[in-house]
Amino acid sequence: MAAVGTARSRGSRRPRGGSARVSRRDVLLGLFGPVAVAAAFVPVAAATRSLRAAEPPADIVFDETYRGRRIRGIRTSATSAGRVFDDAQWHVTVDGRPLHLMRRADGTWLSMVDHYRSYGTPLEATRAAVDELGPGRHLREGTEPHMGGDHGVHA
Known part of the structure; x- marks a missing residue:
């Protein structure tokens, strides 16, 4: 009988009979594993959001x-x-x-x-x-192109 108890104390997680038993460690990892992963990405998401917030919208x-x-x-x-x-x-x-x-x-x-x-x-x-x-013409400094001269204004 001592051999059976020794085998179980060495880390065998499955009892005889084939039914799976869940340890506390497995439960905790299942509960807090996704939370830990999400918490790791929060600073990255916050930094990305602040960079986007610094860029003004296209309609402004x-x-x-x-x-x-x-x-x-x-x-x-x-x-x-x-x-x-x-x-x-x-x-x-x-x-x-x-x-x-x-x-x-x-x-x-x-x-x-x-x-x-x-x-x-x-x-x-x-x-x-x-x-x-066009490629060779520029707006006049201080005046609008429609105020005289040949600027290609449609009439």
Whole structure:
């Protein structure tokens, strides 16, 4: 009989008869194992979220190179007496020079380079202005291209 007791005390987890017995260690690992794994990923997820939070949303700012031109735009809200209005304005530049955009009554946007076509977003209107300017022409410093000269404005 001593041989049977010795075999069980040496680490045999299964009693005779084939039925599986679960130890406390197995139960604890089953309960707290997923929690430990999740806790290990919380700092990684928090760091990723804070990096995303640092980037402004696309409907507030854009900054990209399009057809070799640096286009930037930032949304500025129109305010009056502490109230913010929905009709936001945009400060847009092409290669550091200002491009004036206007919002139409239907919610679309147009630029002063081509004020006969409208676009769904300020970014689309800015890209279209770059397309219209072409590779060799630039916006004038301090003036809009529609204020005289041959700038390809559609009439």
